[in-house]
Amino acid sequence: MRGLRLTRPRRLILEAVRDTDVHPTAAFVYRRVRRRLPRVSLATVYRNLRVLAAEGVLAERADAGGLRFDGNAEPHDHFTCIGCGRIHDVPVRRGRAVRARLAAQTGFEVLNHRTEYFGRCGDCRRQGGRPSPKGQRRS
Amino acid sequence: MRGLRLTRPRRLILEAVRDTDVHPTAAFVYRRVRRRLPRVSLATVYRNLRVLAAEGVLAERADAGGLRFDGNAEPHDHFTCIGCGRIHDVPVRRGRAVRARLAAQTGFEVLNHRTEYFGRCGDCRRQGGRPSPKGQRRS
């Protein structure tokens, strides 16, 4: 984290992302930060989420519903439950081997890769039935 | 492809997606279709891209720049070149094993997974240097 001033809005934004496990959207972070800093601006939230992501303090990811942020900046994969919509972190799988194989097959230089899993989490499996509508909800 | 009328706009939209290798956005498809059907509406393009994706004729995917469509509806992974921005199809890797392992570790039922690779394609490697700005361009 090179020269990066930790102003109060910035710190609260970072804490909001880290203190939840929902891989929040900007709107979610905004609602959270507003509890402690009611006059914060939505633009400030967006701006700082991008700044913090550029610094590598946060990770940024796009999914079907838009932009999401992740307080865990270490490499890891994601599992999205189609029942409740929650996104869980899962340990990243193999490293070099897959990249080397793809490179050999295609001539691409693979610098990075990320896997997304989709399915049903333990809770939703126990409840049986099909995905509840609330699963589609954004947060 | 169950009962799905192949109207002229719909057919042209499908062809536009299939006749390119760029994994186009809706705007790109719109521009293409307009060449042959100048009065087509952007809403028609969006509507039918969704319809065709729902039918399984096309695949829909979200990335940092928004929605993209893929004429290849078979399971496969993607390699995104950070140099030129192009997205290449790559064969999907192993199937069952990885899902089973994750299920055992977490209790999740994994129904599907998808891997995104990032790196530099053959052309961009040969040209050396760092990513060209045009790489960020949308199409």
Next chain:
DNA sequence: GCACTGTTGATAATGATTACTAAAAACGTC
């Protein structure tokens, strides 16, 4: 032809994200 159903084009509405700007805060220097 006539009723019925699905599709279209045009445009308005929505929602997320970004740009802009004047004021406030943080900093370094004296």
Next chain:
DNA sequence: GACGTTTTTAGTAATCATTATCAACAGTGC
């Protein structure tokens, strides 16, 4: 701690992608 400089902020307008609405139209079967 006042002063000039730089960064950051709040507030708001602007932009952009996507979706909704709806009247007109086309296709089908009777």
